[in-house]
Amino acid sequence: MQKITTDDVRAKHLRITEPSPWVARFSGLVPAGGRVLDLAAGGGRHARHFLAKGHPAVAVDRDAAALRDLRETPGATVIEADLEDGRDPFGPGGPLAGERFAGVVVVNYLFRPLFDGLIDALEPGGVLIYETFARGNEDFARPRNPDHLLRSGELLDAVAGRLQVVAYEHGRVEAADIPGVKQRLCAVKDLELSVRDDGDPPAHPVRPDD
Ligand SMILES: C[S@@+](CC[C@H](N)C(=O)[O-])C[C@H]1O[C@@H](n2cnc3c(N)ncnc32)[C@H](O)[C@@H]1O
Known part of the structure; x- marks a missing residue:
């Protein structure tokens, strides 16, 4: 049987140019005009x-070969960096040091090891959209x-006490761009933004683009 390489898998993913339906569904929660980070962007379909x-x-x-054209696109920034080279990409000297975003998409x-940094990188009111x-x-x-497969509830655990979970799924997804067992999360950094007496954060539309 022919051996499938990491490059083969990446090439398969790069052929998909439509955004993930999960990202498309929740992209309307990201504050209008706010800057978005597409982490491990591939061909940049979400950027x-x-x-x-x-x-x-x-x-x-x-x-960043598949992102070359974005270097000329107004509003786009392309960063070629190894996110697993041992330094914290969000920490001092890292390619995303001190950067803050209205949305982070993975x-x-x-x-x-990037979980904490990418949550820290969200502005107040910012939105994390994660699916893998x-x-x-x-x-x-x-x-x-x-190492590349989330355990049950892992994204919920990662954001617990830090972000409000708006939507979460875990299970087999047949009608996806890449079918398989997926975990999907959309969560907002607004636990500190309550204006209610009971301290609960604001409610968000679960189908914001409807
Ligand atoms: C399966 S692709 C997903 C691409 C994109 N997020 C999408 O949904 O179309 C995974 C991407 O992660 C990138 N990647 C893997 N390891 C990385 C690392 N250590 N640092 C930065 N990017 C990495 C790969 O180059 C590849 O583009």
């Missing part, structure tokens, strides 16, 4: 989606490495 909606966008990937990429493969996916397709 492009937000640019088309009037958001400045920063696309980061260790291989799709089909997992490197757990989860345990059980190994029964169907790559990725099969547990």
